[in-house]
Amino acid sequence: MRVSRPVWLLSAAVLIFAGLTLAGLLRPARAATAPTEIKIGTLYASSGTFAVASQGQYQGLQYWAAAINKGGGVFVKAFNKKIPVKVIAYDDQSSTTTATTLYNQLITQDKVDVLIADFGSVLTSVAIPLAAEHHMLLIDPTGSGANFFTQKTDYLADVSIPTSAVWPVPLGKFILEQKIARVAILYDSNDFDVSQAETLKAALAAGGVTPVYYNGVPTTESNYSVLLHTIAAQNPDAVIELGYAPNDIAFLRDLASSGLHFKMTFTIFPGQLISLITKNVGAKALAYTYTYPTPPLVRFDSVTLGVNTDTFVKDFTATTKAAPNFLNAAGYNNGVIVQQMLATAPAFTQLDFHQALMDMSGKTRTLLGDFKINENGAQLGELLPVAQIVPDGDGTKFVVVYPQDKATGKAVYPAPQP
Amino acid sequence: MSLLEYALIGGILYGIFFALVAVGLNLIFGVMRIINIAHGQFVLLGGYGAFLLTSRAHLNPLYGVPLAVLGAIVVGVPLFRAVVPRLQKSSNPEMLSFILFFGIAQMIDAVLIMVFGADQRSLPQDALGAGSITVFGQSFPDSWWVASAASLLVLAGLYLYFNRTRLGFATRAIMASRDEALATGIDVERVSMISFVIGLALAGTAGVFVPYLLGSISPDIGNELTTTSFAVIIIGSLGNPLGTGIGGLVFGIGTLVMQTFFPSWSNLVPYALLVLIVLVRPAGLLGKSVRVT
Numbered sequence: 001m002r003v004s005r006p007v008w009l010l011s012a013a014v015l016i017f018a019g020l021t022l023a024g025l026l027r028p029a030r031a032a033t034a035p036t037e038i039k040i041g042t043l044y045a046s047s048g049t050f051a052v053a054s055q056g057q058y059q060g061l062q063y064w065a066a067a068i069n070k071g072g073g074v075f076v077k078a079f080n081k082k083i084p085v086k087v088i089a090y091d092d093q094s095s096t097t098t099a100t101t102l103y104n105q106l107i108t109q110d111k112v113d114v115l116i117a118d119f120g121s122v123l124t125s126v127a128i129p130l131a132a133e134h135h136m137l138l139i140d141p142t143g144s145g146a147n148f149f150t151q152k153t154d155y156l157a158d159v160s161i162p163t164s165a166v167w168p169v170p171l172g173k174f175i176l177e178q179k180i181a182r183v184a185i186l187y188d189s190n191d192f193d194v195s196q197a198e199t200l201k202a203a204l205a206a207g208g209v210t211p212v213y214y215n216g217v218p219t220t221e222s223n224y225s226v227l228l229h230t231i232a233a234q235n236p237d238a239v240i241e242l243g244y245a246p247n248d249i250a251f252l253r254d255l256a257s258s259g260l261h262f263k264m265t266f267t268i269f270p271g272q273l274i275s276l277i278t279k280n281v282g283a284k285a286l287a288y289t290y291t292y293p294t295p296p297l298v299r300f301d302s303v304t305l306g307v308n309t310d311t312f313v314k315d316f317t318a319t320t321k322a323a324p325n326f327l328n329a330a331g332y333n334n335g336v337i338v339q340q341m342l343a344t345a346p347a348f349t350q351l352d353f354h355q356a357l358m359d360m361s362g363k364t365r366t367l368l369g370d371f372k373i374n375e376n377g378a379q380l381g382e383l384l385p386v387a388q389i390v391p392d393g394d395g396t397k398f399v400v401v402y403p404q405d406k407a408t409g410k411a412v413y414p415a416p417q418p
Numbered sequence: 419m420s421l422l423e424y425a426l427i428g429g430i431l432y433g434i435f436f437a438l439v440a441v442g443l444n445l446i447f448g449v450m451r452i453i454n455i456a457h458g459q460f461v462l463l464g465g466y467g468a469f470l471l472t473s474r475a476h477l478n479p480l481y482g483v484p485l486a487v488l489g490a491i492v493v494g495v496p497l498f499r500a501v502v503p504r505l506q507k508s509s510n511p512e513m514l515s516f517i518l519f520f521g522i523a524q525m526i527d528a529v530l531i532m533v534f535g536a537d538q539r540s541l542p543q544d545a546l547g548a549g550s551i552t553v554f555g556q557s558f559p560d561s562w563w564v565a566s567a568a569s570l571l572v573l574a575g576l577y578l579y580f581n582r583t584r585l586g587f588a589t590r591a592i593m594a595s596r597d598e599a600l601a602t603g604i605d606v607e608r609v610s611m612i613s614f615v616i617g618l619a620l621a622g623t624a625g626v627f628v629p630y631l632l633g634s635i636s637p638d639i640g641n642e643l644t645t646t647s648f649a650v651i652i653i654g655s656l657g658n659p660l661g662t663g664i665g666g667l668v669f670g671i672g673t674l675v676m677q678t679f680f681p682s683w684s685n686l687v688p689y690a691l692l693v694l695i696v697l698v699r700p701a702g703l704l705g706k707s708v709r710v711t
Contacts (some may be wrong), residue, residue: 020696045536046531047527047531047536047538047638048536048638049638051531051536051636051638052535052536052537052538055536078694094638103542156493186681189682215681215682216682217677217681217682217684218682218684218685220685221684221685222632222633222634222639223432223631223632223633223677224633225558225559225562226424226425226428226674226677226678227677227678229421229424229428229678230421230424230677231680233420233421246633246634246636249538249633249634250633250634251633253540253634254559254631255545256634257543257550257559257561258545258550258557258559259549259550259557259559274665276537276538279537279540280538280539280540280634281540282543285543312648320649363500363637377662389589410614
């Protein structure tokens, strides 16, 4: 059969086009060019309510970045090479308004590859919607407000502290185990403390205990004398104060000068910033109070990622000439989690980063404990035990009293009169 | 009833102290019509002075009071000469002073952070007494009574200054009308400078007691002290230093009664009262008329 010329030409064109298209489809995707540095964006507060904690966390991240860059940078699986990291950090002065602007700058102007939030729930709260809007994974070191983690997300991962919805679970169990029936709960009105108060209330209710006092105060509260008197009028055996470090200092000082005494007193931040609290409150006022002890007060010898707690303490002290606190450890932990995330994510995208974290969940242990996040981004590992601060010479020491498998001693309950 | 009594007595003590915290701001505004938005930072300087005395020289924090007066002279005189006459020659001294002292507040914050860090700092718990004093069956720590007694003494001294001294009469004359005071031969600039220094000294003196009533001091609480001081003086009477005593009492009692029965809402009290007073009695509780410019 004879084929006319136009038909022949048309058939050839179709074949060539199909061939080229097929070749294009089958050819491996061209790898994106590797960046010269991995930009890690974060905020810190040089002043304001969260300055002390925020700077500690930032210092820990800087320590990790310096250490990793000494070895040539972080291994990035997507590019199959080591790339130096650059930390881009701005000062939000503990202001959520300033933080909002600066998070936006990190995402849209600096175009950072990894976004890490500032310390705590207050300064993290403004980053969460921004990160989601820009499809950026937010590495959330210490923002643990339970309402951050109410729905499935690919853009949030709480890495260095358990969600505050689970913090008080051991505390609640300890109170029930001690058969303490009259409990007063005073909490700051912010995400971090409200969610803890609600969880503790629910945990106690499960054991048949209803708090005799349950009230919130402004986060800026600095005078607890009248509040303590009001609480004492309810005759509680245990008084649980859930606040930030400045609140704990004011609360413990006012308690010491009030002449009041409770069988059990609990505050959060002695377990994280013991030197700061002791400096302001004194060892005597801390005696026999309870707290959540955090690494490095609680040590993890066997880890699968980064260095263990003892090595971290030794190396950090040698490098910075100061012993690390929990926030330093949390900052370092952010770094090692990001490091592993980059080392395992098959592609350099935010969704792959998130999937890498999900794949690490439940199989990873760092100096803060077991890393375990759920699909909402909440950290369910790294659980904090309950410890009592007991006199030790002129100072104090921590005795873990709950849970039993981590206990290093028995609780002195009721606390002796000063 | 016991809770209410406790809140009332506590509120009186707390309020008297906050009258001292705020009165310096009112004096400076009353005499010079300038808004010292750095007032809280000057309060903090007094607190940090007392901290240095206790931590380095191991002295009682009460020595911080004469140190605050000395500091007010050393800082206040050159600061006054550098900025206040220029501000008063401007067409809008209130707004310009607001901006200028905002800058000074930022500078003091930065210096405090550089020198002391962002950490909270406290004074020895028992330096003002380790016990408590009971009145009408209600016990409060010694430090509360000492702070209130010192505040009362200072406020009484200020009252005597206004009513028994020539300088005080001259100060009141300037507060009533700067132009008429000038016309009667009062050295307005000299009296203003003395008032400025007294205002700073009052702020610094209050700062000595802040760590006892507010738990600790840190560079970040300066602005909050300024806004609370504004609320107190507006409740009492803006431009009338003695009205600040009433403002302090209303603020103290309101805050602690609220803290007892509705603690979540306690920090709304000063601002709710401020709004109420501005709407109902714009001149403040002790004000006679609204100033018209």
